[in-house]
Amino acid sequence: MIRNDEEPVGLGAFDRVTWALRRAELAVQTLKEQRLRPLGMAPAHYTLLMSVHSEPGLAGAELARRLNVTPQAVASLVARLESRGQLERRAxxxxxxxxxxxxxxxxREALRAADQVIADIERHITEGLxxxxxxxxxxxxxxxxxxVRDA
Incomplete structure (x- = not known):
């Protein structure tokens, strides 16, 4: 049981850089989800298509490592995009x-359309800044x- 004078987080927890990064990430992610939805795409689809575009021939396991997700998550996304005819597997x-x-x-066409949406979000952010x-x-x-990488 927590007494009233015990705080579960340190003073200034909500002023931390990591918390500000997370809030910004969530705000951008939410906007991406809203804007990509009319295209029938989720941000994860865009990220996967971008990754394959930048490095054609990536294997699912390598893609999972680079995206920091499980191989099962990549397999599920790949299957969905493959069923839409947007990705193909080659030996x-x-x-x-x-x-x-x-x-x-x-x-490539789906990625082109999605990238226009992402570029509009980028413009909105950079114009605001x-x-x-x-x-x-x-x-x-x-x-x-x-x-962080050097830590």
Missing amino acids: HPRHRHVQELHLTDAG GPDESAQLRTLLDQVSKT
Whole structure:
């Protein structure tokens, strides 16, 4: 039982950088979900299509590691996008049990439409911040990424 004078979090917990990052992430994610929904797409679909676009031939297991999700989650997304004709699996040239992922023409078209939505969200954010603050935010976020990786 917690006494009234015991706090479950430290003072200033809601002022932490990590909490601000999470709030920003949730706000952006919510907007992405709202704006991508009319396209029949979720942010996870966009992320997967972008990843395969940037590195055609990725295997599901490698994609899961890069996206920091389970292989089962990637398999489910891949199956959904494959059923829509947006992704195809191809046999790996040297490893017969590995299948590479590739965008189809329909996948490239879906990605193009979704990327326009994401670019509009980006414009909204950067216009709200202005060019100097946008550049500063990108620099700071890169520094956060590096600091966390180095921890």
